[in-house]
Amino acid sequence: MRDGWKARTLGEICNLTKGTTPTLKAVPGRYPLVVTAADFLTSENYQFEGEAVCVPMVSSTGHGHASLKRVHYVRGKFAVANIITALQRKADAPVDMKFLWLLLDHGKDEIIVPLMKGTANVSLSQKALSSATINLPPLPDQRRIVDLISALDDTIAKAECCATAAQEARRAYVRAISTEGDQVTIESVAVVSQGRSLPKKVQGTKSGNLPWFKIADMAQPHNMFGYRQAETQMGLQEIIGLGGHIVPAGAVVFPRVGAAVQTEKKRLMLVDGAVDENHLVLTPRSGTPSEVLLAVMENFSLSSLVQTGAVPSLNMGLIRATRVPWVEPAKATAAARLLGDMREAARARAELVAHLRTLRSNLLTVLLSGEHEIPESYDELLGEAS
Structure with missing residues (x-):
């Protein structure tokens, strides 16, 4: 680990607050409701304002097995489910909350899951979560890591859109030719x-x-x-x-x-x-x-x-x-050729998305380990690109 990186507990840098919204009883509204699923629900009321990293306090699988599917980052005004704890930065704490999210989400199996306890119902206490130790680089390094991963996430999102479009184009063509014969x-x-x-x-x-x-x-x-x-x-x-x-x-x-x-x-x-x-x-x-x-x-x-x-x-x-x-027999050969090309195009785009996700994971592993430094010149490069 490079100079400047310091070990901190989550309790030292964050205030931990349990969510108060029962997921099944929430009244839909204008505010995001952070839940354990990938997609948020909505709520008519909000509990928090600002930035937060949200950690589920119960195992995602249960049955005596400790596991965690994801950690969420959220900002603005939002509600949090009552089986999730929101971490908010303490005043003057040397942490970028998006960096903390990247660290905890990527390293959840090493940092959070071992703290879960229980036999039938495996859960995580706020006290245990507060005691979790993480290694923080200086704030400028945190922000460079966030900027780099955010740029990669934008690329992945665009690749996912292309992959979805390729599959939908094929489905639309299939629907069209299926009505002709x-x-x-x-x-x-x-x-x-x-x-x-x-x-x-x-x-x-x-x-x-x-x-x-x-x-x-x-x-x-x-x-x-x-x-x-x-x-x-x-x-x-x-x-x-x-x-x-x-x-x-x-x-x-x-x-x-x-x-x-x-x-x-x-x-x-x-x-x-x-x-x-x-x-x-x-x-x-x-x-x-x-x-x-x-x-x-x-x-x-x-x-x-x-x-x-x-x-x-x-x-x-x-x-x-x-x-x-x-399909009409006269069109079958041409249709088969086009369908094959469209299936291959969809496959290639899906494969690109998978490769980019693997790249993101590998890059985070290296950057969060402190083994690689992003040079200060990256700041100028990113400024020119934007």
Whole structure:
């Protein structure tokens, strides 16, 4: 740690005040209401004025496990939920409140979570939070860090807007082309089948180059725009020997049972591989473009076909007979090409956002450790940029 950095407790530099607003009883109004969720609610009354860093006092997971999803920064007139403590700077305390937010939010697992206590209901006391020790650089250094991260946050926000716009443009095009052609049965454009059970004893195996996908793989960042990589990788003969079946690249897959059906997630197979029994598979028939099949299914709600019961499920026979809007044959090839380009554009923009978020995290780790100094010349550079 460089010269000038000093260890301080939160109680030395901040006044800690518990929020007073019960979240469920709050009357919506003109003032922000800080809650544990990412997005604030509103309140007709305010409790605080100025700047504050807001720390939840209860674990985000419960059940005897200590965890914290986020710490909030807020300024102006605002209310705070009664399970959150607001930290406000004491007079003449050498701390920039945005810096304190960056420090506590980024370092919450090291600084705050270890202070949580309890068995069934894990919580944090104000006394414990007040005793938390942090390392503060001189105020000019704090402000440089805040300025640098704020500039990066602006870049991330713009990249997120581009990513959202790319996905919405594709959805709009899908809606447009889905109204142009006739309706067809799913069976007439694709072979409907079910994945095969992935034995628990081999889950996670890395013994080959063919993936065997589970529904959980659908949520992985690298699979958001198509199935690429699975937790389980096996050889062809191993998969066949275990009763598996290879689904070709270009097929469309989606959840068959359970709550996952309600997520409406559909994925294009970008590589050959197996899928488990919780998937339904649509393998395109001759003349059916994969990108068009994916787009049509993305625009169709499978929830309406769910068979209710102890475990929600989709019936293959019902899927086969279901009629969906289809693209005019003369436009299918061009539509497939454009859909593929739009999906790739959306993927690239989402990947950029992920890379920028990783950069932000890594940069904060370095800057908050005191290992790297932002030169004073940065102030002039930032002034010229603005």
